[in-house]
Amino acid sequence: MDEIIALGEWLQRVSAGRRDRGEATVFAWAEVHGAIAIVDDKDARMAAQRAGLAAHGTLWVIARAVVAERITCAGAVGFVDAMLSSGARYPFGYGGFVPWAEAQGLL
Incomplete structure (x- = not known):
């Protein structure tokens, strides 16, 4: 209830x-x-x-996984790029996850 x-x-x-x-x-x-x-x-x-x-958001979860060493930066980039390929909309293009996450203070 x-x-x-x-x-x-x-x-x-x-x-x-x-x-x-x-x-x-x-x-x-x-x-x-x-x-x-x-x-x-x-x-x-x-x-x-x-x-x-x-x-x-999802990108925060992925960044936390990188910081916790549950996934590598390269793995995270590949994962995020796959999501971009399937229609996800993020504030960067292919290969841009790590620079974006660093600029946000997540990595």
Whole structure:
């Protein structure tokens, strides 16, 4: 029941239509379970952070994996480039993950 109540609250905070329901669901679950929400929609992520919820994107997770030595920089670049090939939209092109992550203070 806690998840349903939280979902209703998050839908009011971030929902501008059907597209934002996924983010609201992630935020509700993360809030109820004390987790970090991982979503790539920047506006939704910022709304979550304004509401006090820890929220980051996929690139943050990948950078954390590099720092924790769970994946190499080369592996991360290959993974991110594959996501770019499949339609992901990131603020850099192929091969640009490491310089971007360094500029963001993630690596």
